[in-house]
Amino acid sequence: MLGSVETRSVSPVFVGRAGELTALTEALSRATAGEPQALLIGGEAGVGKTRLIEEFTGTARDRGAVVALGGCVELGADGLPFAPFSTALRALRRRLPDELTAAADGQHGELARLLPELGDPGGHDPADEDSTARLFELAVRLLERLAADRTIVLVLEDLHWADTSTRHLLTYLLRTLRRGRIVVVASYRADDIHRRHPLRPLLAELDRLRTIRRIELPRFTRTEVHRQLTGILAAEPDPGLVEEVFERSDGNAFFVEELVVSHEAGCAPGQLSDSLRDLLLVRVEALPEDAQRVVRIAAEGGSTVEYGLLAAVARLTEDELIEALRAAVGANILLAVPDGDGYRFRHSLVREAVSDDLLPGERSRLNRRYAEALQADPALVRADERATRLATYWYHAHDPAEALPAVLRASVATRKRHAYAEQLRLLERAMELWDEAPAEVRAALRPIDYADAYPPCGCDPDTTPLRYLDLLAEAAVAARLSGERERALKIGRTALRILGGEEENDPLRAAWFWTERARLQSNLGRGDGREEIARAQELVKGLPPSAVHAVVLVGAAGWGMLRDPGPEALTAAERAVEYARLVKAEPIELNARLTLGTIMVAAGDVETGLAEMHEVRERTTVLGQFTEAARAHINISSALEFLGRSHEAVETAEAGLRLARAYGLVDSIGWVEANRAESLFSLGRWDEVREAAERLLRSASSTKPRGSASLRLAQLAAARGEPDAAVHHLAA
Structure with missing residues (x-):
């Protein structure tokens, strides 16, 4: 049979593609000579992208290159954050275990967010906009170090399925990769990239980078x-x-x-057959009955299904399952996964055809069996995939009672990996499920398990149930951290509308949302946030100390520090420190103390203010809160320059640069470098000013440091009697 x-x-014969293969092998030669290369391969489904990549990677291996492949996973809205990068790094770790450990350079915990085998990320810093960029910078450095002494080919397939975090990391990699013997090859289905597809703007952005070559595969003649x-x-x-x-x-x-x-x-x-689906199902329908059943089960399990999980869902004897798999593999429908214990479809088009052929009840039943099997034995899949896949299975099983807590657990897992875009999608799914889940299921959920954004306010974490507003708070912060500020504003408006109703009277929670809104309005350039901060202050007036009250006061003090560092700002900062200490919220306290020290210096209490800032710098470094430690370097160097102590300012800025670079604090690097350039200008060290400013223009991720760099270059040009150049830099 x-x-x-x-x-x-x-x-067995590689047909055509001579020009495309030549382009890839030439890129390999340039990379081997020390010039990093990046290529994008596009083409419709089935046109031969994977076959071209297989031919190229075979050549690369023959030339001594280390090849690491990773594929994006089709999981719809859930997404497996960083899936292709995690798979590729796992392959590199198998091939180069000692070298990868050395290249991690002590950042194993942070890089474990991409590759869990490196260690435990542990407790994460308070969420900030620098956290994702920090992870990306460390990932690029890891690859550059690995590629310093050997040629590495990094292949990322099926970008049309890429999660948002993967797209952002790939963009960062291709924009910043400057060293190392490395070739990055990424493929995507061109016919899937419709006008609203999320990959479309990425491709347009990458087209503008002259360092990237695009290859479009035509059909065969x-x-x-x-x-x-x-x-x-x-x-x-x-x-x-x-x-x-x-x-x-x-x-x-x-x-x-x-x-x-x-x-x-x-x-x-x-x-x-004239029907494409019927054509793709021909060889499936020629299989024995058990093999057809296994293929249908595999189609609903994900891009790759582990053997143990497949066995648990198929419920065949081991001999029957192996015989069925042998038939499916022999018919070129399924493939055994290299370096793994699982199976995938040889081509995603067949998987899609088989999945589309499932009856609606059959699909939900299979997803339930997958969920039950994984829940009974979590070790059936890798730890970094477990939460997201379980959430996906329960959701598609149409069981809100199981799906809601599973989706919330997955959102926590993605947050810990700094995959905030995927966290946001999962939280939106949780909000969709909220009213569908039984009341007793919702009542059993606790904020301490699933919510991190909104500070606790004296309530008992063991008895206080999770609320819909907690989900909105989490989603608002996830949207802000993923760069979706408009979405964050919309979520905040929804929350404030709920809080303005008769059923919800929670001034603390409303004050927190107004503070978030102030930050977003300022970031979007729609005002300075003063009105929103005033609303928040009015809401907490007369309430006992709480973490939220301290956050509101920090916001008011920060606004005053930047715009009106007078007595009102000083009082707000002092009260913020006091309230944060009372509720034992040390991260908020340190933030407030740094603001307080800066205001003190501006008010003339110089040594006390500087001492306060230095203490914050030391404490945040000890606690591993490196973003706040870098902010301390920024504020101290700025204060020293304000006082005319430019030599000390340069020394402080250089120490801040060392810390920011060591921990991949991309945004902080720009701010510290801008402060350093200003102090160097004051000291007349003009060549160093030019170098720092040009470096800022190339690499700063924020507009204000880049604007500062243009200003320094304009000042240099004016000082050297070059008015036209000065005008040019000011206009840049």
């Missing part, structure tokens, strides 16, 4: 289809078959293979 389904449907058929059949094909296959496939390499299978199954020329 197995012989009847085994077919030679893949040509009639001559190339003839060569492909000759390879598949190991004989000269009938001219009528060549003509019909070419006309039906339109030169799509994968469709050529499927048409050959249909022909081999007994369809004469002129009788091949």
Whole structure:
């Protein structure tokens, strides 16, 4: 029986693509010489992207390169954050275990957010906009160090399925990679990239980078289809078959293979199916019954399904399962995963066709069985995938009682990996499920388990239930941290509308949302946030000390520090410190103390203010709160320059640069470098000013440091009697 389904449907001969393969091998040669390379391969589904990559990576291995492959995972809204990077780094760790450990350079905990095998990320810093950029910077450094002494080929397939965090990391990698013997190859389905597809703006942005080459694979010509058929059949094909296959496939390499299978199954020329789905299902329907069942189960399990999980869901004897898998693999439907214990479809088009052929009840039943199997034995899948996959299975099983807590657990897991865009999508799914889940399920949920954004306010964490407003708070912060500020504003408006109703009277919670709104309005350039801060202050007036009250006071003090560092700002900062201490909220206290010290210096209490800031710098460093420690360096160096102590300011800024670079604090690097350039200008060290300013223009992630760099260059030009150059820099 197995012989009847085994077919030679893949040509052993690599057909066409000579120009594309040459472009890839030339990039490999340039990378080996020390010039990093990046290529994007696009083409419609089935046109031969994977086959081209296989041919290229074979050549790369023959030349001594280390190849690491990772594929994006099709999980819809849930997403597995950083999936292709995690898979590729896992491959590098298998090949270069000692080298990768050394290249991590003591940042194992942070990099474990990408590759959990490196260690435990542990407790995370208070959420800030620098956290994701820090992770990205450390990932790029890791790859550069690994590629310093060997050629590495990093392949990321199926970008059309990439989660937002993966797209952002890839963009950062391609924009900042400057050193190392490395080739980055990424592929995507061009026919999936419709006008609103999230990959479309990324491709447009990458097109503007001259360091990236784009390769678009065309369909095969009639001559190339003839060569492909000759390879598949190991004989000269009938001219009528060549003509019909070419006309039906339109030169799509994968469709050529499927048409050959249909022909081999007994369809004469002129009788091949007109339906693409039917065509793709021909070889599936030729399998034995158990093998067909296993293929249907695998189609709903994900891009790759582990053998143990498949066995638990299939409920066949081990011999029956192995026989079924052998038939599916022999028919070129499933493939065993290299370096793993699982199976995937040889082509995603077949998986999609099989999945589409499932009945609605069949799909939800399979997802329930996957969820039950994984819940019973979590070790069936890798730890970094467990929460998200369980949430996906329960959601598609249409069981809100199980899906809501599972989705919330997955949102916590993505938050810990700094994958805030995926956290936001999961929280939106949790909000969708909220009213559908039974009341007793919602009542059993606790903020301490699922909510991190909104500070506790004296309530008992063991008895206080999670509220819908907690989800809105989490989602608002996740949206802000993922760069979706408009979405964050919209979520905040929804929360404030709920809080303005008769059923909700929670001034502390409302004050917190107004403080968030102030930050967003300022970041978006829609005001300075003063009105929102005033609303928050009015709401907490007369209330006992709490973490939220301290946050509101920090916001008021910070506004005053930047715009009106007078007695009112000083009082707000002092009260913020006092309230934070009373409720033992040390991160808020340290933030408030840094603001307080800065205001003290501006008010003339110089040494006390500087001492306060120095203490914050030391304490935050000890606690591992490196973003706040870098902010201390920024504020201290700025204060010293304000006082005319430029030599000390430069020393402080340089210490801040060392810390920011060591921990990948990209945004902080820009601010500290800007302060350093200002103090260098005061000291007349103009060549160093120019170097610092030009470096800022190349690498700063925020507009204000870049603006400061342009100002320094304009000042230099004016001081050297070059008015035209000064005007040019000011206009930049």
